Amino acid sequence: MSVILAALTVAPAAWFLYSRLKALISSPRLNLPYVKFEGDNSRSRYRTQSATILAKGYAQQSILTQIGGPGITDEVNMAARQGLNRALDWTSLQPYPLIVKTFASMSACAIIGPELGGLESEWQMLSMRYVEAALSAPSKVEAKYPAWLYWLSRYTNDGVKAMWKYQARAAELLAPVLGARVAATQELQAGPRKRGGKGPRKFEDGVQWLYGAHTARGNQLTAEQLPRDLFVIMTASIHSTSGAGLAILIDMPEHPRALSEIRDEIARVKAANPTWTRQALGELQILDSFMREGARFHALTQYTAVQRIPTSDFTFKDGLTIPAGTTLAFPSFHHNFDPAVHPQPESFDTMRHLRKRQERTNTHRYHFASVSDDMMNWVAGRHACPGRFFAQETLKLMFIHLLTHYEFKHAEDTKESPRYLSNNLFVIANPALPVLFREKEVVSK
Numbered sequence: 001m002s003v004i005l006a007a008l009t010v011a012p013a014a015w016f017l018y019s020r021l022k023a024l025i026s027s028p029r030l031n032l033p034y035v036k037f038e039g040d041n042s043r044s045r046y047r048t049q050s051a052t053i054l055a056k057g058y059a060q061q062s063i064l065t066q067i068g069g070p071g072i073t074d075e076v077n078m079a080a081r082q083g084l085n086r087a088l089d090w091t092s093l094q095p096y097p098l099i100v101k102t103f104a105s106m107s108a109c110a111i112i113g114p115e116l117g118g119l120e121s122e123w124q125m126l127s128m129r130y131v132e133a134a135l136s137a138p139s140k141v142e143a144k145y146p147a148w149l150y151w152l153s154r155y156t157n158d159g160v161k162a163m164w165k166y167q168a169r170a171a172e173l174l175a176p177v178l179g180a181r182v183a184a185t186q187e188l189q190a191g192p193r194k195r196g197g198k199g200p201r202k203f204e205d206g207v208q209w210l211y212g213a214h215t216a217r218g219n220q221l222t223a224e225q226l227p228r229d230l231f232v233i234m235t236a237s238i239h240s241t242s243g244a245g246l247a248i249l250i251d252m253p254e255h256p257r258a259l260s261e262i263r264d265e266i267a268r269v270k271a272a273n274p275t276w277t278r279q280a281l282g283e284l285q286i287l288d289s290f291m292r293e294g295a296r297f298h299a300l301t302q303y304t305a306v307q308r309i310p311t312s313d314f315t316f317k318d319g320l321t322i323p324a325g326t327t328l329a330f331p332s333f334h335h336n337f338d339p340a341v342h343p344q345p346e347s348f349d350t351m352r353h354l355r356k357r358q359e360r361t362n363t364h365r366y367h368f369a370s371v372s373d374d375m376m377n378w379v380a381g382r383h384a385c386p387g388r389f390f391a392q393e394t395l396k397l398m399f400i401h402l403l404t405h406y407e408f409k410h411a412e413d414t415k416e417s418p419r420y421l422s423n424n425l426f427v428i429a430n431p432a433l434p435v436l437f438r439e440k441e442v443v444s445k
């Protein structure tokens, strides 16, 4: 009897233990590198110096740090130069299309590598058309079909059909790119192992990173899946970053003193750094502070930094219940203009964020790309924008080129034109506003 009793007690416990162990062994785990301090790696350092190790960890793990990585800076920089190069003498331009094209080309270089980059490349055309269709097709499908018939749109709706077509062609273009990453990884794994089982990777770009991320989860990244992943990144990044670029361009002529300080800073940092590495870009602190102040004033996400829908009823501690399915939006605006958070919030203070960095001795906060409690523009937590550092670096590279080679100003007759527009849930820089450009060499001729 006691044997049966013991078996009845032990069996469920053993089964429970076995199932937990099995789940632990078989569940896919991310293969993230262990980041530690150089030299003294004692506990006490983690108590006070974690920020530095977080920054270091980020630098090791993100695809978006590839700017400044070996071989990529030149190409990304080149893309900025090619995209923005024009011989101009106070010519009026609507700069938005140019910024979009330049950013798309820079991200193609950093994410796919230089193989498919280039301003007029087929990849460029496909990705931009895909994003266009992806942004316009869903509302048309929603208006025309009941939810249970959405699947039909793939065969009947022009926008959705185009998305599938671009995806299929992109898969053909990307197959050799992916093949090269797979072969290089296998070669690395077969070769003599260094640094605890890992040698230097041949490719440092987004495709390599996606390949690693899929493999770590036990999935095989196929040439069909790759464009889907890349197009999601492009859809999230192209217009958000280009819009931020246009906003900075529109703000700059309104602040000539800051503009001249930024130009001096670029020259100073350039003189000390032969290449625009990530670190060198980080030294452009006045430019950074200017960019962040613009984002405080009129971020894309000024009205709705965070949108969420609870999937089940949620009750706060004070009893407030948000029913499932309610759409919630947290506006940035009130936070960005709260005098308790930003003293004298109505003033466009170009040095505000640089001062904060200096005063509060935390150099990792208050950057353009920082997630911090004084701004919600990038959201926070696990869904905070993962591309914010990439946006920061690409925008800086663009403005280095623009400010080094061009002067720009607003035309007299556009003084009254709106600089910013409310567009549904977003605030956007006015894409129809022309800006006057003059090439600097033209001045000295």
Ligand code: HEM
Binding pocket: 232, 233, 236, 237, 238, 240, 241, 242, 244, 300, 301, 305, 306, 307, 377, 378, 379, 382, 383, 384, 385, 386, 387, 388, 390, 391
């Ligand atoms: C100035 C430019 C940008 C702005 C203002 C911006 C803003 C945002 C915001 C506010 C979110 C959070 C949305 C939410 O959870 O409610 C987000 C998410 C995201 N962003 Fe960005 N973004 C920018 C550039 C980029 C770039 C360059 C990339 C990629 C290269 C990117 C990729 C993504 C992705 C993949 C997500 C979804 C993250 C998740 O849900 O976990 N973004 N972005």
